[in-house]
Amino acid sequence: MTHNLILRVVSKSLIPLIIVFALYVQFHGDFGPGGGFQAGVILSAAIILYALVFGLDAAEQIIPSGILRILAGLGVLIYAGTGIVTLFSGGNYLDYSGLVGSQIAGQHLGILLVELGVGITVFSVMLIIFFAFAGRGRP
Amino acid sequence: MIDVFINVILLAFLAITAVAIVRMTNLFAIIMLFGIFSFLSAAMFIVMDAVDVAFTEAAVGAGISTALMLATIALTKDHDEKQSVSYRPWLPLxxxxATGAALVYGTLDIPTFGDPDAPTQTHVAPYYIERSAPETGVPNIVTAVLASYRGFDTLGEVVVIFTAGIAVLLLIGGRRRKSTAVRDEREENDA
Amino acid sequence: MMAGFYTVISRGNLVKKIIGLNIFQVSVFLLYISIGTVAGGAAPIITEGVELYSNPLPHVLILTAIVVGVATTALGLALVVRIKEAYGTIEEGEIHEQDHSL
Structure with missing residues (x-):
C-alpha cells in the first residue's frame, strides 16, 4: 500500500492524534472511562495503522520486536513489583494505602502504577501478536 | 423507557447480524460483519451504562480482532468456506x-431487568459505590475496583495476556523454515 | 448467542468457528452487563448530584474478560495458521480425511 498518497497523508496526521488520545486514556482513566487495557489497545492500533500504511519493515524499525518482548515482561514486572513494594511499606500484597503519605495519595499512586503496567503489557503483547501474524506472510 | 426501546432495537440488529454471519460463506464478509457485531454490542454496553466496557469492546473487538482475523485469512488464502459433503445441520440445530430453551427457562428466575433490589445490586456493589471514592480518591469506580480492590484478579489477567503473547510467538513467531519444506516434499510425493 | 454456539458446533471452517466462539463470548458479556444495570442509574463514575449508579462489579469482570478474549482469539488464529501450513486446508473435514489417509 506504499503508493497510496491519500492514505499516507491522512494517516500521518492521524497517528499522532491516536497516540495522544491513548496517553490521555491511560492517565485520565482514574477520572473518566478508560485505563490501561484500553490505552494499550489504542496505542497498539496506532502502530498497526502505521505498519499497514508504510509497511511492516518501517514499523519494526520504530519498535524492534526485541524491545517489544522486553516491554511485555516489563509491564508485568511493574505490576508485580508494585505489589512487592507495598509489602515492604507495611501493607498486604497490592494494598497501596501505605505507599506514600496519606492513604488516598498512596492509593492513587498505586492505581496509576498498576494501570501503567497493564497498559505497557497490553500494548506490547498486541503488537507482538500482530507482528507475528503479519511477519508470517513475508516470503 | 427509551433505554429499553433502544436496547430492543440494538438486540434485534445483533441477532440479524449473527444470523447473517452463520448463513454467509464468504470469510471476508463474515469478518466485516463481525466488526459490525462488535460495534453494535459496544453501543448496547453504552446504553446499559457500562462506558468502560463499551470503550474496550469497540477498541478490541472491532479493531484488533478484526485486523487479526483479516491477517489470518490473508495468510491462509482461503476466502470461501466450502460446504462439506457430510454437512448435516439438523443434529447441531x-x-x-435444546440448550437455548434451557437457558430461556433459566432466565425466568432472573430478577427484572434494571431492578435496583436484585441480589447483585445489594451484595457488594453498594460497598464499592459508597466507599471507593473516599478510600481511593478515584472517581471512576471501575478503575478503583479493577486496580485496587481486585488488583489480584487483574494481575492474573495481565499474566494471561502475557502468556498468550508468548504462546503466539512460539507458534508463529519465527520465520517459517521446516514446516513448509516438509509440506512441499509431501506434495511432491503425492504428485 | 445461540447463533454463535450453532456456528461453533456445526461449521467445519476453523476461522468461522473462531468467529462463532467470539459471538458466543460477546453474548455472555451482554448477559453480565445486563445483570449489572440499574434502571435510571448512571455510569459508575462519581459525579456530584448523582445518587444512583449501575453496578460496577460486572463491568470490571467483563473489561478484563474482553482483553483476555482477544488474547485467546489470537492464540486460536495462530493455531489455525499453523494447521493451514501443516495440512494445506482449514476445513475440519478435510483435515480428518488427511489424518485417516495417512
Missing part, C-alpha cells in the same frame, strides 16, 4: 435449540 436440535442441540442448540
Amino acid at each position: 436440535v442441540v442448540v435449540i
Whole structure:
C-alpha cells in the first residue's frame, strides 16, 4: 500500500492524534472511562495503522520486536513489583494505602502504577501478536 | 423507557447480524460483519451504562480482532468456506435449540431487568459505590475496583495476556523454515 | 448467542468457528452487563448530584474478560495458521480425511 498518497497523508496526521488520545486514556482513566487495557489497545492500533500504511519493515524499525518482548515482561514486572513494594511499606500484597503519605495519595499512586503496567503489557503483547501474524506472510 | 426501546432495537440488529454471519460463506464478509457485531454490542454496553466496557469492546473487538482475523485469512488464502459433503445441520440445530430453551427457562428466575433490589445490586456493589471514592480518591469506580480492590484478579489477567503473547510467538513467531519444506516434499510425493 | 454456539458446533471452517466462539463470548458479556444495570442509574463514575449508579462489579469482570478474549482469539488464529501450513486446508473435514489417509 506504499503508493497510496491519500492514505499516507491522512494517516500521518492521524497517528499522532491516536497516540495522544491513548496517553490521555491511560492517565485520565482514574477520572473518566478508560485505563490501561484500553490505552494499550489504542496505542497498539496506532502502530498497526502505521505498519499497514508504510509497511511492516518501517514499523519494526520504530519498535524492534526485541524491545517489544522486553516491554511485555516489563509491564508485568511493574505490576508485580508494585505489589512487592507495598509489602515492604507495611501493607498486604497490592494494598497501596501505605505507599506514600496519606492513604488516598498512596492509593492513587498505586492505581496509576498498576494501570501503567497493564497498559505497557497490553500494548506490547498486541503488537507482538500482530507482528507475528503479519511477519508470517513475508516470503 | 427509551433505554429499553433502544436496547430492543440494538438486540434485534445483533441477532440479524449473527444470523447473517452463520448463513454467509464468504470469510471476508463474515469478518466485516463481525466488526459490525462488535460495534453494535459496544453501543448496547453504552446504553446499559457500562462506558468502560463499551470503550474496550469497540477498541478490541472491532479493531484488533478484526485486523487479526483479516491477517489470518490473508495468510491462509482461503476466502470461501466450502460446504462439506457430510454437512448435516439438523443434529447441531436440535442441540442448540435444546440448550437455548434451557437457558430461556433459566432466565425466568432472573430478577427484572434494571431492578435496583436484585441480589447483585445489594451484595457488594453498594460497598464499592459508597466507599471507593473516599478510600481511593478515584472517581471512576471501575478503575478503583479493577486496580485496587481486585488488583489480584487483574494481575492474573495481565499474566494471561502475557502468556498468550508468548504462546503466539512460539507458534508463529519465527520465520517459517521446516514446516513448509516438509509440506512441499509431501506434495511432491503425492504428485 | 445461540447463533454463535450453532456456528461453533456445526461449521467445519476453523476461522468461522473462531468467529462463532467470539459471538458466543460477546453474548455472555451482554448477559453480565445486563445483570449489572440499574434502571435510571448512571455510569459508575462519581459525579456530584448523582445518587444512583449501575453496578460496577460486572463491568470490571467483563473489561478484563474482553482483553483476555482477544488474547485467546489470537492464540486460536495462530493455531489455525499453523494447521493451514501443516495440512494445506482449514476445513475440519478435510483435515480428518488427511489424518485417516495417512
